[in-house]
Amino acid sequence: MDDCIFCKIVKGEIPSKKIYEDDEILAFHDVSPQAPVHFLLIPKKHIRNIMELDTSDTALLGRLLFKAQELAVDLGCGEKGARFVINCKENGGQTVDHLHVHVLGGRPLDWPPG
Known part of the structure; x- marks a missing residue:
């Protein structure tokens, strides 16, 4: 997807603070961390959300x-x-239409969040 921010990060068009990368997966620190540890993992393949898995x-x-x-x-x-979060679509709080996993840790996390 040409207009997807995460696809642009995969292509190197937008910088990120990478943690891990292989042929299928990219992991990088969140630009607006909500915990001392907060990173994202994305598939390099563009999948809009978890509801669209094949x-x-x-x-x-x-x-x-x-x-x-x-x-x-x-x-x-x-x-x-840690907390592992996959938001899905508008009601699930997904803000980037590319499947991603948030990992948050390093402090106690309340439930429900926010």
């Missing part, structure tokens, strides 16, 4: 979530935990 995307989603927990541990959240 059967062929199941392995990719599994890798994305596995990498999310692995990076959370690497960034110091292994002992006390």
Whole structure:
């Protein structure tokens, strides 16, 4: 998608503070962190949201979530935990139409959020 901010980050057109990258996944720090640890993981493949996954995307989603927990541990959240969030569409609070996982940690997080 030419107008997708996350696709532009994948292409290197917009800078990001990368944490991890491979052929299918990119992880980077959130530009407006809500916790001491706050990063995003995105598939490089443009998928608008979790409701638009295809059967062929199941392995990719599994890798994305596995990498999310692995990076959370690497960034110091292994002992006390973290929050893993996938917002979906307008009512779910999704602000960028590209599937992404927020990982937040490093402090206690209230529920419900906000």
